[in-house]
Amino acid sequence: MEVGGDKRKENNLQNVNRIQKVIGFIGAGNMAKAIGEGLIKSGAVDASQIYISAPTQRNIGTWMELGAHTSDNNGFVVKNADVIILAMKPQYLDAALAETSDSLGDWLPNTKLFISVLGGIRIDTLEEKLKKIVIRPRVIRAMPNTPMMVQEGCSAFCRSISATDEDVKITHQIFSAGGRCEMIPESLMNAVSAVSGSGPAFIFVMMEALADGAVKMGIPRASSIELVAQTVLGSAKMVLESGQHPGQLKDSVCSPGGSSICGINVLERAGVRGVLMDAIEATVKRSEEMGKLS
Incomplete structure (x- = not known):
């Protein structure tokens, strides 16, 4: 237990x-x-x-x-x-x-x-x-x-x-x-800083957007935020404890012809993966610039 x-x-x-x-x-x-x-x-x-x-x-x-x-x-x-x-x-x-x-x-x-x-x-x-x-x-x-x-x-x-x-x-x-x-190694510090240091800001933006979507569909704001927060917490814990790749865990949620894969399709068409990768790259570049200015 x-x-x-x-x-x-x-x-x-x-x-x-x-x-x-x-x-x-x-x-x-x-x-x-x-x-x-x-x-x-x-x-x-x-x-x-x-x-x-x-x-x-x-x-x-x-x-x-x-x-x-x-x-x-x-x-x-x-x-x-x-x-x-x-x-x-x-x-x-x-x-x-x-x-x-x-x-x-x-x-x-x-x-x-x-x-x-x-x-x-x-x-x-x-x-x-x-x-x-x-x-x-x-x-x-x-x-x-x-x-x-x-x-x-x-x-x-x-x-x-x-x-x-x-x-x-x-x-x-x-x-x-x-x-x-x-x-x-110090050579990885700016990259790690972008992922873990700035990452919470990116995740909070995504959480806010998911909560806005829930509100749009009629769920009260407080409940929307709680649902999203617990969903993000649970998803992160599954990645850490299962040892499975996030892609595998995503596949396990998406049934053939189901609603989840339709939502994924919208995210893919909008280029969400590329945008997040670009956000990490932009953050690393700015960290490098700040280091040169000091």
């Missing part, structure tokens, strides 16, 4: 490895929130282990409610944290590091791990910029996604030469607390 959802969550919390490090965030936006809430909800850290800085109070309120340490001073975070996650918008990296350097007044000891979740910015660029505040920076480049907030995230990361095996271990702990996580 299958264990109920609440029981599964309880068992997962019991199995989470507690993280003993102090985690800092420079930047308090949506990605930082997803990582931080995922860590707290999973039981991997207490809110008191989190330090976070942002230039304004706009995003700080949620963190204060959680019980994290908050500040408008990046140096406050860097001084107190063992692991610093760079989570500002990529174009603000230089300004954030300059403010941090001014606040610290001297180079940091080489005891801090820096994890960047900034789209497109390569490890060698990050290392060079971080030398403003630490002589030999230890850097991990990561790309999580917002479903970390509900422990269903999909994260990938790559390590710098200077990063230690212990750095890799703590990075894996941080991101696997909110879902699946694996280490990959």
Whole structure:
């Protein structure tokens, strides 16, 4: 008999490895929130282990409610944290590091791990910029996604030469607390970022469209969204647990002469596959452009 959802969550919390490090965030936006809430909800850290800085109070309120340490001073975070996650918008990296350097007044000891979740910015660029505040920076480049907030995230990361095996271990702990996580070569980071990092946005658009279709056919909006969300959740779980190719699972739904294959025919005529492939390609290209601009 299958264990109920609440029981599964309880068992997962019991199995989470507690993280003993102090985690800092420079930047308090949506990605930082997803990582931080995922860590707290999973039981991997207490809110008191989190330090976070942002230039304004706009995003700080949620963190204060959680019980994290908050500040408008990046140096406050860097001084107190063992692991610093760079989570500002990529174009603000230089300004954030300059403010941090001014606040610290001297180079940091080489005891801090820096994890960047900034789209497109390569490890060698990050290392060079971080030398403003630490002589030999230890850097991990990561790309999580917002479903970390509900422990269903999909994260990938790559390590710098200077990063230690212990750095890799703590990075894996941080991101696997909110879902699946694996280490990959840096050459694949932009592509993975497009699929898992930007992918939720594409899926939300498709979900909204399916719900609109249901509303058009007379189903109330709230019920339409719930039906679509559960359908997407169940479909994803079938792919992960069955080991079957999505095409096989699609075929199992489409009976000869049935209604599903008629709907598939409309999608194929509209070029949905090609559009989604183009969306991934466009996202990768933009990530590459952002890396060159930094």
